[in-house]
Each structure stands twice: as structure tokens, then as C-alpha cells.
Amino acid sequence: MALDESAPPAINAVPLRHPWRWVGAAVIIVLVALFIYGAATNPAYGWSTYAEYLFNDRIMLGVFNTLQLTVYAMVLGIVLGVILSVMRLSPNPVFGSVAWVFLWIFRGTPVYVQLVFWGLIPTIYQHIQLGVPFGPSFFHLDLQNLSIPFLLAVIGLGLNEAAYMAEIIRAGITSVPEGQSEASTALGMSWGMTMRRTVLPQAMRVIIPPTGNEVISMLKTTSLVTAVPYSYDLYSIASREIAARTFEPVPMLLVAATWYLVITSVLMVGQYYLEKYFSRGISRKLTSKQLEALAKAQTGTEAGHV
Known part of the structure; x- marks a missing residue:
């Protein structure tokens, strides 16, 4: 078979060399190795204490309580966030104003300050009574006699989270084109079905x-x-209870950090699969039809300039 003499000659492409990348990588590896060796041989880290308390019963109780706080606060935050996002999108100016003020307060003040305030609730409102004004009382509750720091912690974290979840949910809803809702309505779907299915x-x-x-x-x-x-979460038990007894705060902080990293890693894996599930059918690559349309548009633009 004869070669096509009109064909362009093959390009002998030589990849660019990047020696400084290897130099930088070598420097980073050496520094990391030196740090690991120094940490492993430094008695101040207390690795024996770290190994002793890593699976301690009190530490495991703190892990469990921390997970409970996270789950309950997030559930409360998501539920209130949905309500607030709907209020923000509502044409009713009263609902919109109330939601905006809520977001303004809880996003504009530090969460630590909010938690301190919730901790002082039993002092601010010592007695709660429900009844007829200047008349008989049907319900009476003495907050000072109740031990509710866990409940107050969940409420404080949940209300703060609701302010952020409201904006996240609102952004997600508004990202869907209005034509999707209109098409669903034209098919006879109710508002609730449109929200749930479309x-x-x-x-x-x-x-x-x-x-x-x-x-x-x-x-x-x-x-x-x-x-x-509330002093029964992971950080409080590790850094305040056990460290105060052993007088070794560094290994106990490492224990807490290890468990935070483990739980965070599991949550990141779950997030990855959730994103993958809800991104089915979505691709950032252009389809063949889109590429063809883009080529035609480019050709038309070049012809117009000529």
C-alpha cells in the first residue's frame, strides 16, 4: 500500500521536563520524615498514654455522645432549614421578614456566644408558666431543678445550623429552572408532588x-x-476529665483528634457516594451533538469575520 505523500510528517513531541517538581517533592518528603521521627521519639507526646486511652470506655462514651449531638443537631437544623427556606421563598412579606431576621441573628453572632446564652437559659427563665394572664396557671416548669445541658446543647447547635441550611436549601431549590415546575404542573402534578419528584x-x-x-x-x-x-462530649472527656487526672494533655488531645479524624473520614466517604448517587446522568463532558453545534457556531463566526 503506497504511502500518502501529501500527509503531514509525524511530530516528534518531546515532553517538557520539570526537575524542580522532583526537587520540591524530595524536600517535602524529607521534612515530613523528620517531623514523624521527631514526634515518635519525643516523650512529650506520651505515646504510651495515647495507646492506653485510645479505646478507653470514657473516650468511647464521649465518641457516642458526640455522634448523638451531631445527628440530633443536624436533624433539627435541616428541618428548620427547610421551613426557613420556604419562608424566604414565600411571597408573604411577613414570612420573608421573619426568616431574614432569624438568619441575620444566628449567622451574625458566634456559635460559642449562642451556646453560652443557651446555657444561661435556666438562670434567665427560672420558671415557665402557662395559663390565663392574671389568672390561674395550667402549667408550671422549674428549669433550675432540671438537668438539661444536653438538650440545650442540641437546641443551640441546631438553631445555629438551621440558619446555614436554610440558605443551602434555598440555593438548591432556586437552581432548578422554573420550566421544570411548570412542566410538572402541566402534567397534573400537585405542588407537593412537583417538589418531591421534580x-x-x-x-x-x-x-x-x-x-x-x-x-x-x-x-x-x-x-x-x-x-x-455539657461535659460529656469527646473533647470534654479527653481534654478536661482525663487530662486533668493524668496531667498529660498532649496525648489526650491526640486521642480526641484521632477519633475526630476517623469519624470525619467515614462521613466524607458517605458524602462521596451520596454525591455520586444524585449526580447520575450528569456529565461535564460535551455530547457529540453539543460538539457539532459548537463547531458549526465557530465556523459561522470565522466566516462572518472574513
Whole structure:
């Protein structure tokens, strides 16, 4: 078979060399190795204490309580976030104003300050009574005689999280084109069915990634519940209870950090699969029809310039 003499000659492409990348990588590896060796041989880290308390019963109780705080606060935050997002999107100006004020307060003040305030609730409102004004009382509750720091911690974390989840959910809902809702309505779907079958499945692609980040952030924010005060979470048990008894804060902080990393890693894996599930059928690559249309548009643009 004869070769086509009109064919262009093959290009002998030589890849660019990047020696400084290897130099930088070698420097980083050496520094990391030196740090690991120094940490392993430094008695101040207390590795024997670290190994002793890593699976301690009190530490495991702290892990369990931290997970409870995270789950309950996130559930409360998501439920209130949905309500607030609907209020923000409502044409009713009263609902919109109330939701905006809520977001303004809880996003504009530090979560630690909010938790301190919730911890002082039994002092501010010592007695709660429900009844007829200047008349008989039907219900009376003495908050000072109740031990509710866990409940107050969940409420404080949940209300703060609701302010952020409201904006995340609102952004997800508004990212779905209005034509989707109009088409569903034309097919005879109710508002609830439209939200459940059309809007929310598409909005989840926008909602899931920041929500996963919020769950991970909530897990770490639980270390602030000592402000309530609640002292049975992972950080409080490790750094305050056990470290105060052993006089070795560094290994106990490493124990707490290890468990936070383990739980966070599991949550990140779950987030990855959730994002993958709700991104089915979505591709960032152009289809053949889109590439053909793009080529035609480019050809037309070049012809117009000529």
C-alpha cells in the first residue's frame, strides 16, 4: 500500500521536563520524615498514654455522645432549614421578614456566644408558666431543678445550623429552572408532588455537597458545647476529665483528634457516594451533538469575520 505523500510528517513531541517538581517533592518528603521521627521519639507526646486511652470506655462514651449531638443537631437544623427556606421563598412579606431576621441573628453572632446564652437559659427563665394572664396557671416548669445541658446543647447547635441550611436549601431549590415546575404542573402534578419528584431530586445535586460539609463542621463544633455547659462530649472527656487526672494533655488531645479524624473520614466517604448517587446522568463532558453545534457556531463566526 503506497504511502500518502501529501500527509503531514509525524511530530516528534518531546515532553517538557520539570526537575524542580522532583526537587520540591524530595524536600517535602524529607521534612515530613523528620517531623514523624521527631514526634515518635519525643516523650512529650506520651505515646504510651495515647495507646492506653485510645479505646478507653470514657473516650468511647464521649465518641457516642458526640455522634448523638451531631445527628440530633443536624436533624433539627435541616428541618428548620427547610421551613426557613420556604419562608424566604414565600411571597408573604411577613414570612420573608421573619426568616431574614432569624438568619441575620444566628449567622451574625458566634456559635460559642449562642451556646453560652443557651446555657444561661435556666438562670434567665427560672420558671415557665402557662395559663390565663392574671389568672390561674395550667402549667408550671422549674428549669433550675432540671438537668438539661444536653438538650440545650442540641437546641443551640441546631438553631445555629438551621440558619446555614436554610440558605443551602434555598440555593438548591432556586437552581432548578422554573420550566421544570411548570412542566410538572402541566402534567397534573400537585405542588407537593412537583417538589418531591421534580424539584428536590434535581436540587439535591446542589444541596448535598455543602450539607456534607456542614455535617463535618457540626461534628467539630460539638467541641464547643462546654459553653452550655455539657461535659460529656469527646473533647470534654479527653481534654478536661482525663487530662486533668493524668496531667498529660498532649496525648489526650491526640486521642480526641484521632477519633475526630476517623469519624470525619467515614462521613466524607458517605458524602462521596451520596454525591455520586444524585449526580447520575450528569456529565461535564460535551455530547457529540453539543460538539457539532459548537463547531458549526465557530465556523459561522470565522466566516462572518472574513
